[in-house]
Amino acid sequence: MAHWTPGPFETLEYDRADSARRPTGLTVIVPCFNERQAIESTLDLLADTLRDAELPWEIIVVDDGSTDGSGELLRNRSEIRLLRHRVNRGYGASLKSGIRHARHELVAIVDADGTYPISRLPEFITLAEHADMIVGARVGSAAKHPTLRRLPKWVLNHFAQWMTRQPIPDLNSGMRVFRKSVVERFLNILPDGFSFTTTITLAMLTNNYVVHYEPIAYHPRVGRSKIRPIRDTLRFVQLILRTGMYFAPLRVFLPVATVFFLGFLVTLSLDVYHGNLNERTLLLLVAATQLGMFALLADMIDKRSG
Incomplete structure (x- = not known):
C-alpha cells in the first residue's frame, strides 16, 4: 500500500505531539440523508470493526430528515444511538449534532455511503495518540474527480495550502478522527453544509494543531451523490476566503x-x-x-x- 510522505513541517509537528494521550473511548458519528441503499451494510461493517476494540465505543447515526425510509431502518438497530432532524439541515449540521451528543473525547466521522474503508478505523485510533486530528487522504482511481470539478478543486486546494503554509493532501475528506475538546472550540463557526470538513481542516492548521494525513482507498459510492459541482465549488471559494479572513x-x-x-x-x-x-x-x-x-x-x- 502506498504511504503518504509528509512535508518537513508536518513531520516536525507530528514528532512533537504528546504521545501519552491514549484515548479512553470512541464515538463514531455517521451522518445519514437518504442512504437506504448503503446505511445497513455500513453499520454492519462498522460494528464488526469495533467489536474487538480495546476501548469503550458508541455509534451515533444522525438521520438528517431522510425521506427514503432510512429512518425506519435505523430505528431497528440496537447497536446505535439515533439522533433525528425533523428536516434536512445539512451534512455539517448532522456532524455538529453528533459531536454535541458524543460521550467520548475521541470522535470519528465516516460517511454512510460505503466510500470509506471503515476497517482501517483501529489504525486511526492508534495514530490519534500522537495528533489532534487524523485525516484519511483519498488515493486511487475512485478518488479522481470529474473534469468539471478537477480544476476548481486544484485551485482551492493550492490556495488553502498557501494560506496555511502546509501541504494538504486531502482538504475535505469525510473520514477523520479528532478530539472533541478541540473541535468544540470552533463549533460556532463550522458551517451546516458539506464544507464542514474543509473548515475544520483550515481552522486546525491555522491554529497550529497537529493534523496527520493517512492515505486510504476510496470506493465508488452506493446511491446518488448529493454534491452539486458548480454551486458547491462557488461555496467552497466563499468558504476558504471567509475562513482565511477569520484565521489568517x-x-x-x-x-x-x-x-x-x-x-x-x-x-x-x-x-x-x-x-x-x-x-x-x-x-x-x-x-x-x-x-x-x-x-x-x-x-x-x-x-x-x-
Missing part, C-alpha cells in the same frame, strides 16, 4: 494591499512623467493603506482572541 487575515489581505500599492507606484510614475497627479493614483494609495491597516488590525484581534 494577513495571508488574505496583504497580497491584495500589495497589488493596490504596486498599482499606485505605476500610476504615480505615469503622473510624474506627465506632470499631472491623477485621482486614480490617490485612490489606489488610500485603498492599499486601508487594506494593509485592516489586515494588521484583524491579525491583532485574531492573535488576542486565540
